[in-house]
Amino acid sequence: MSRVREFDTDEVIQKAMEVFWTHGYEGTSIQDLAEATGLGRGSLYAAFGSKHGLYELALQRYVLQTTDATRRALMRREPIRKVMRDLLLGRLNSSLEVPGRPGCLLVMAITERVPHDEATNRIVRDAIGALQDSFSATLYMARSMGELPVETDVPTLANFLVTMIQGLRIMSAVSTDLSTLEQVIDVALVAIPE
Template identity: 45%
Template structure:
């Protein structure tokens, strides 16, 4: 007879996400995961298959929470420049919290790629969604003459995503919002 799962899978994924975000994939052992989640190794394997399965679930949880919130903030912005500034500054703030742990997505890319193809797909999909949302925002802003039309919206969105990824790496080196925020203002000059 199969045993009923005796833990909240969603809460376990959220807690695992925090541990992977803080320590990274390689530095997090299955033993540490089971202790942190308060579950047995058999339960972890039954629910997620293995450490990789739990890691992918944690990345998906990150996508559904932090990444989705960032995309919503773009849709809710009053104007493109303000929305993009708010997005970039908020991402810096999140990255420097908890001692400068950075961005889980960028951490995954720098630690697990190019070898880990499932992580590559997840990272590519999330970055693509960010770039698509920015492209739509920039295209509409250019049509309203809110920003300059001198750059192709798709290329400008790709630049902003690339800039943000570099900024998130820098946030691990300099975990100080006040030191990084002026860089956002420089990036925003591409909208002029």
């Protein structure tokens, strides 16, 4: 008779996500994951197949959480520049909120895994595409309401803002000077036409 799992899979994935987010894929050992989740190495392998299998689930969880948070932030009924500024500041603040943890698991995946890991590359591409779609939908709505000129190139502006978020996440790992990074956000918002 097979043994029933005696742990909450979602909780294990969440804890693993935090470990990968703090140490990166290469810097995380199976022992680190075992200690963080309270599971033995054998249980981790039995449940997730490999460190990489657990990493994929953790990265997908992170993407889902951040994409949902972004969509909620973009759905606010406020002027487009305020929505974008608040979103960028929110991402910046979340990047800086845990000392010693790099700003974004997605950015870490891009720099650490994408060049040689097709599964991670697919997850990242899908995540960036979802972010671009969310930004585009909000910008099209703002354009239809007259907040943006009718000739605004929405796809390009959406791509710029997604790139801006990822750049902020990278810079927040290097500099914790909030006022300097806020100035960068203010410069970026000039790209939103009036």
